[in-house]
Amino acid sequence: VREDEFRPIVPPVVARHAPTGTLLRAVRRDGPEGLDIALYGVPMDQTTVQRPGARHGPYQAREFSWAVRAGSNSVTGAAPFDLCKVGDIGDAHISHLDDEGTLKNIEEFVQAIVDAGALPLGVGGEHTISLPILRAVAGGERGPVGLVHFDAHPDTIDTMVDYGRYAPGTPFRRSSEEGLTLLDKHVMIGIRGTSYGEELQFAHDNGVTVIGMDELDELRPKGVALKIREIMGDMPVYVTFDMDAIDISAAPGTNFPEPGGLTIREAQGILRGLTGMNIVGADVVCFSPPLDPSGNTALVVNNLMFELLCILAIARTQQV
Amino acid sequence: VREDEFRPIVPPVVARHAPTGTLLRAVRRDGPEGLDIALYGVPMDQTTVQRPGARHGPYQAREFSWAVRAGSNSVTGAAPFDLCKVGDIGDAHISHLDDEGTLKNIEEFVQAIVDAGALPLGVGGEHTISLPILRAVAGGERGPVGLVHFDAHPDTIDTMVDYGRYAPGTPFRRSSEEGLTLLDKHVMIGIRGTSYGEELQFAHDNGVTVIGMDELDELRPKGVALKIREIMGDMPVYVTFDMDAIDISAAPGTNFPEPGGLTIREAQGILRGLTGMNIVGADVVCFSPPLDPSGNTALVVNNLMFELLCILAIARTQQV
């Protein structure tokens, strides 16, 4: 582990069982300057359709930093804190007065990361936040990104009654309309459950690759990763991970759990299979702490964020 | 218990341990017509400042209808279902697209109750909802009402940063500005906790009667009720009960519990002491089911709603 100012906060600086108050034990920074990877939170849940609480996601993620050892990945050997300068730059500002203004805040917060030349790794917050994040990541000169999208639901509804066009069920309809993502470079993993039908139809009709549980059973995680690599090639790719992609038994603390999802090992396996791809950012969303008082979902969130950090760190070393 | 169409749903129509799917075991009605007292829900929490979840309040209140015996109050002897025609008319419609429109929906929903000549007894939902309810109850020809206000917090802030003027901390600042409540006929019970000061100062400066825990210790519930009666006299009175008035040990499932609150017995005692007053409506708010998986807070909510029903039923018989 590195010895400079970006050294993560490890024992005995704090007791082994102590949280660091930062994401993944990274140091706290006031802004993205000088970082390779900027960790951040988006405590927004004001447009949540079913069960709220995701606003507490970033804070509980930080509280469970005790469960991370900021060394290496025991499977892939990746050592993200050695490879990169990583810092937690805090949270985007959320205003309940103005949903549109809040989306703008989030976009600007992430734009600053992008402008500083760092890769953003965020934790939500509801899925609505991925739209402004993509506006920063895939807007401007970079252009559209490939989307690796873990989720129980397609989130490609056009307009939700009582929630409108900017809501947790719509971000990837919007992102494709805005030219931030390409529908034929959009891979959904984990889609399942009862459905009103429209959003899934849209995905099928427009060339989105929808990998359901049966296909995952056949391809296994390595096959899924291979398929993603074939689709994406060298293009810049963004990874969005809705925690309800994971089965309710392993991640009950989500806004709308759908029984029958990915095991943690499958999620880990797919993410590790993305190692070496040109990943330009990632988020973990729809994690609602009040719905899992045990904190176990927070432990899983930290675990998956560490896996994302590993593949981001390797991507970053290749991008520079 | 009455034998007509307003007879509450009692065993063996459903098993003793079964909920009726309605508030307080009342029959389900499509509207307030023909009712003396209309029970209803307002599943709104989109402006919640701290911990959300109150949107689930009306549903969990209905689920715990098993814990009510729709007969008489074993202390006061009041038998509200004998005295009055009581029905559950469902929920006001909430839209996340438009906070202002939603407040209008709530107002119109309650206005229909008032127009039908029934007394409204609602369950929230966050405290923001009391403003549109008061617009219906105290607007029009009735004019301003006295306010019996159980709460840990004054909710008389002018404007909340990031939440604005229509938020859970502001309804009674607004209601007094709009002439719906009179500050010298506003009694707060249960105010405590750490404070930013402004809202409490406003209350003290404007003649609101603030009964803190020390005064409650001295006056005891009967004395508090007596004081309220002296202040209110015969005027129409609205009772708003924020569940955080109750101590965290007895009602943990609230948005923002403040340690050191009322015991259930004290709350019951004060409410029973209002028997015979000219009460024109009531609500129970800030009950957030996800924050108490045991359901115990829902049991307390049902208990206090039954106490409110008793005093509303007696008031109703005197008003007609």
Add this chain to the structure above:
Amino acid sequence: VREDEFRPIVPPVVARHAPTGTLLRAVRRDGPEGLDIALYGVPMDQTTVQRPGARHGPYQAREFSWAVRAGSNSVTGAAPFDLCKVGDIGDAHISHLDDEGTLKNIEEFVQAIVDAGALPLGVGGEHTISLPILRAVAGGERGPVGLVHFDAHPDTIDTMVDYGRYAPGTPFRRSSEEGLTLLDKHVMIGIRGTSYGEELQFAHDNGVTVIGMDELDELRPKGVALKIREIMGDMPVYVTFDMDAIDISAAPGTNFPEPGGLTIREAQGILRGLTGMNIVGADVVCFSPPLDPSGNTALVVNNLMFELLCILAIARTQQV
């Protein structure tokens, strides 16, 4: 989704996060007349051997109707509410005074469904209830049915000390004795755990097909479904799903969880593999809400009931 009086209760009639107070969002009906599929509850747990609480199963299943989208199955595409007229007809009457009389009540309740020409889909309640249900479904002119039986335990004990011959461990010994089920058309899936031995021996000795976890590992869900189809052919089949078939990690809220059970995906896969079979009824039993305060087991119950509804709806269209 259909537009007649059998249209399920969907948003915005109730808020998206709101339960409908009915099973699977179906409309509430006073009886089975006019229905294709009748949903119902049996809130009985008075003969439970280990941990009681299944009496609350029907009510919590209704409370979690918020988690169902009454559209189509995102994997099989089945749209049960389009195919069939579905209604929730309430609960069979349970008396604690008389176990025998209670079994008779249940039988008559389900007999009315059968007589009305509807398929019954019930939620318990303990496994004892499947005997009187089978008396209605497989008695009379229809004659014996094939039994697809998900369970951790064979439930083929002859007599239980202190519980006798009509208890949760005996229903399928009784049903075979009474000629309601045929032992060589009885397939058990999920049997495991420590055992006193007798009941499993009986199954093996009498031609019951016992599919343990190892065989499931080999056949995978599709192979299990294929095996069931071969055994059953075109005969009428009843599906009984004891929630303890599912692993404790995914369905902890059962009377007697046995570690090492089916994943939700395996259960879904097998059920979907039964599509097109001649299914004449189904139940989900042994779901005990107090043993899982999180409500996650209730979510899984709703999910599996929806899968059952899908295969029942398709069966029904073929039967008419």
Add this chain to the structure above:
Amino acid sequence: VREDEFRPIVPPVVARHAPTGTLLRAVRRDGPEGLDIALYGVPMDQTTVQRPGARHGPYQAREFSWAVRAGSNSVTGAAPFDLCKVGDIGDAHISHLDDEGTLKNIEEFVQAIVDAGALPLGVGGEHTISLPILRAVAGGERGPVGLVHFDAHPDTIDTMVDYGRYAPGTPFRRSSEEGLTLLDKHVMIGIRGTSYGEELQFAHDNGVTVIGMDELDELRPKGVALKIREIMGDMPVYVTFDMDAIDISAAPGTNFPEPGGLTIREAQGILRGLTGMNIVGADVVCFSPPLDPSGNTALVVNNLMFELLCILAIARTQQV
């Protein structure tokens, strides 16, 4: 603490944080012979009207024996294990085949204690069990006993629909009919909540002393104890403690909690005020462990059982 074979199981025989597997750390005995006070369990809940689970009461009470120091009462100074030979003799046998036979089993189990000259201190189980216990304690030559009855509900219903004449709501109607208790020597403490009315009317009409929460507020625990002593004089007295007498905030793990009950301190105060009375037995009932996963209610049960043991031990030394 005594040094003979009746010495309770104290550290370091087991670790301080370890349960002893017996009630109140007493030694395990095969029968009541040689004991002054016999502790026992009655794991019955098959007639429970609302929420079951009290069958697990005796076992969880034993699991929380770690929370008892088998020395002296720090307030009254009573040292029951020094005064008396105390043992845990296990549980009465419960059969689900035969409610009447089960009541007979309980009666005979307690009769053996009485015949051995020991005082019985039992833990349930639902309130139904107090009837057969009273048949043993107050039958035969001793004749009727005074009844100190802590409860939220009168339990003096005549017949309960679907439950009949031997159910949790009826034991003290039956005990008075059978001449086991005298209605004018029956004191109820804690009665409250919503009511169907009949049972409370019966109590009032027949000379039962009903001490509600308001009277408790006035008399305070000492006054209540004094009133009980005046009513009972020297007559033999039985104490039955339904855990729902305690407020839901302090004892949520009961079959049917009623908000607004006794604090633990009030219960302790009244029980201590009975010191020196001619107490001939006691039970603690309606404690349902699955309804309080924290185990806190079990801690309170142990605490109150220790208070009962103290007053029984002193009574016993005066009786011999």
Add this chain to the structure above:
Amino acid sequence: VREDEFRPIVPPVVARHAPTGTLLRAVRRDGPEGLDIALYGVPMDQTTVQRPGARHGPYQAREFSWAVRAGSNSVTGAAPFDLCKVGDIGDAHISHLDDEGTLKNIEEFVQAIVDAGALPLGVGGEHTISLPILRAVAGGERGPVGLVHFDAHPDTIDTMVDYGRYAPGTPFRRSSEEGLTLLDKHVMIGIRGTSYGEELQFAHDNGVTVIGMDELDELRPKGVALKIREIMGDMPVYVTFDMDAIDISAAPGTNFPEPGGLTIREAQGILRGLTGMNIVGADVVCFSPPLDPSGNTALVVNNLMFELLCILAIARTQQV
């Protein structure tokens, strides 16, 4: 609220529902220099006798900083952040290799606070920690302090089998032996429960003032505070608050809850009654987060720490 570098962390710097990662919203400081009051944690539970987990106390206290408004006390009006420079200086270092060395670490950590002229307000950790804290606070030139001691247990055992002389049951036996506290200036509040007797006898024999629950009932909080003031006069006083002083219903997350304790209001009332005394430090101990997954105990801990901060701040302004 102050505007300099000691301004507490208030919204909108962080969202209203966000923790600050520091105790009571204070700023994070690397050491006590320049502070009037130093907040700190002692994450030690390695000598815990019953249920461990208090090592997590400081971290969960920081996580619940969201529940504090860093303004004024709504009852006393005290505004500690206006009166004093307050900072959170982190945690004393704990080593599991060496209990004695760890006690030395704690002493030196607090000594640095004392030497910097600041008042220490700590959160544990088990009660063992109060001994080294008192060595720093009451050692050296200041000499012995009066001890205001909230606790269910006297903690004045001489030697605990398997735990020895430095354990949670012994700190105040040691502190009196070492001349850090005076037994006739030691006031215990909340002592109750079952007892082995020795420790309480020692207290009674040596002039300790033991205020049990009955005396609290008579004196009420104001009377208790008055009695404390009479005993202490102007001498320097240390306040130690074991969370098990509070009743199990309000603070279940403690190592060894004793039913029948103080209400939160009583604790608040006594603490407020100490306003103006010469208080030189305080701690809150025996708060074990894993034993209360709801976090409610953490909320109460924050509330009581704020009350302590108020009286420390006023004391500090008088001391300078």
Add this chain to the structure above:
Amino acid sequence: VREDEFRPIVPPVVARHAPTGTLLRAVRRDGPEGLDIALYGVPMDQTTVQRPGARHGPYQAREFSWAVRAGSNSVTGAAPFDLCKVGDIGDAHISHLDDEGTLKNIEEFVQAIVDAGALPLGVGGEHTISLPILRAVAGGERGPVGLVHFDAHPDTIDTMVDYGRYAPGTPFRRSSEEGLTLLDKHVMIGIRGTSYGEELQFAHDNGVTVIGMDELDELRPKGVALKIREIMGDMPVYVTFDMDAIDISAAPGTNFPEPGGLTIREAQGILRGLTGMNIVGADVVCFSPPLDPSGNTALVVNNLMFELLCILAIARTQQV
């Protein structure tokens, strides 16, 4: 089931839903004499690095004995109580004064089992305890044993800061140094998670067989068992099962859960695959009851202990 004094405690001796107060329903014995297999507990957690609570493991394992049927394994048919005399001999004595002395106590406790010719099957307590157990099992004339080691972490650290050389992360570094285990006969199953790297490097460098989740995915449980059999041959083998080997979804009640672990079925499959090997003892460790209030982890612990008992019983019959 056997009929002699070693007959396990089965219904109706206790109610079916009742725990026996002993491990796996075995009879309670004062010592290992006359036993084939001695069950025991080690309630030690004083060196725990992360979350404590494993001291309560043995007691909660006994409380969940209700969940075991002491007959046969429904998959392998093994009937351990028929094959062997099995008893629960209680707990090793733990002293908090002296970690070294405590390790000696544990060693001597297990040495007595070995000397009596019985096989030890223990339940912890933290992983530190496996070192003294191995000193008894693999010391003396038997010499080094093969180690089948289920764990998320290698536990082969040399020295832990603040915890030293005898801590939960070091036992198998010590056991190899002391010649109790051979590194090339050490098989680790389940290693995963973030890592500091040193301990895993040590394992890889010294010939330990590390089976990660990917290899398990390929080999499946049967292949893993085969590989273990090839490595071990006929040599005496000890099995140590750290509950964190199991995925967090199935065993959340552990000191340090690592997402992505074994399913229960995989663990069962591997253990069953060891049938017939020369197993000389086993333990289950790192089970922390306070971290899983549902008790589900305790159910899994009982299940895996029964699987271990089965393979120990068969080994025992071959060893004699």
